[in-house]
Amino acid sequence: MLKGLGTLVLVSSDGPDARMLLHHRNVAAAAAGRVCHVVALSGVDADTASTFCYAVVNGLTEDLLQASAVPHSFARTSPYVEFFQGRLTEARPTGLLRLPAADGQISLVTRDEVAPTSATTLCSSVTSSLRAVVTEPTDSCSSAAPFHRADAPSR
Structure with a gap:
């Protein structure tokens, strides 16, 4: 099914259980193809x-790719603004917002910001594994592209 494919972009599916099953199938298909x-x-x-x-599922997916023979790269993004907006709506009735935010600081990106940064940084390096961290610009008033740092090899 994926035989001969140059680059597969694995975009997460909804829900942690569905994501893990789909990610496992995609990694297995990528290796087989x-x-x-x-x-x-x-x-x-x-x-x-x-x-x-979601952090657990992302970690498991990264582990699956690390264990496979498939060259890979990860775009590790901050939470999406769209996701955070949904969480705020859910929190309104109770006034309680629960997020894994450690010291309370959060960096948000939009899906529209992640796509070009990920494509430019990761898809151009087909032969080596990279991990790129995609967060908001350091200056929150800036309209600059999101910050990204690329490390090699992944993990």
Whole structure:
């Protein structure tokens, strides 16, 4: 099904259980089809030991790709503004907003900011594995592109 594909961009699906099943299938299909490179959207908090369900799924997905023979890169993004807006709406009735924010600071990006940064940074490096961290610009009043830092190899 994926045989001969140059680059597969793995965009997370909804819900932690659905995401893990779909990610596992996609990584297995990429390995079986000998895909040249997988670019996977992840999160800055990707960690299998996290208490945040999406961080665990992102960590597991990164582990799956690390264990595969498929060259890969990760775009570790800050939480999306669109996700945060939804959480605020859910919190209005109770006034309680629960997020994995450690010291209370949060950096948000929009989906529209992540796409070009991820494509430019990750899809251009098909032969090596990278991890890019995509967050908001340092100057919150700036209209500059989101900050990204790319490290090699991934993880």
